[in-house]
Amino acid sequence: MINNLCHVLVVEDSLPVLQRIEASLFNINCVYRVSVATTYNEAIEILSLNNVDVATLDINLSSSQKSGIDVLKVIKKSYPFIKTIMLTNSSTQKYREVCSKIGADYFIDKTEDFECVPGLINNIYSPSGIL
Numbered sequence: 667m668i669n670n671l672c673h674v675l676v677v678e679d680s681l682p683v684l685q686r687i688e689a690s691l692f693n694i695n696c697v698y699r700v701s702v703a704t705t706y707n708e709a710i711e712i713l714s715l716n717n718v719d720v721a722t723l724d725i726n727l728s729s730s731q732k733s734g735i736d737v738l739k740v741i742k743k744s745y746p747f748i749k750t751i752m753l754t755n756s757s758t759q760k761y762r763e764v765c766s767k768i769g770a771d772y773f774i775d776k777t778e779d780f781e782c783v784p785g786l787i788n789n790i791y792s793p794s795g796i797l
Contacts, residue, residue, distance in 0.1 A: 671698040672719035696791040706732035
């Protein structure tokens with residue numbers, strides 16, 4: 667994080683959803699950079715080469731044998747300072763429990779609460795120091 671500005675990694679395999687997320691993130695004052703990954707491997711590469719502050723993770727990544735949950739595991743093991751937001755249509759209680767147990771900071775249903783993401787990121791990185 668640079669002076670209350672954050673770098674967000676978006677892990678999402680649906681182009682329309684990805685474009686919608688990106689557009690909403692660029693309207694947040696605290697976001698200075700957005701990186702995009704559509705597969706597990708792309709996400710891991712970005713994490714290893716960049717200082718990411720927040721990651722939004724879709725659970726199901728269709729072109730990959732690994733899921734957003736696998737990315738979450740890597741983040742919590744190797745980059746525990748990164749705030750994680752599971753942003754998914756797979757919002758069953760089972761997935762919520764699994765992600766919570768691994769350490770996801772937030773779990774948001776794309777279909778119902780998508781609009782909450784910009785405000786959530788803004789609150790996390792507001793000048794008041796809320797982390």
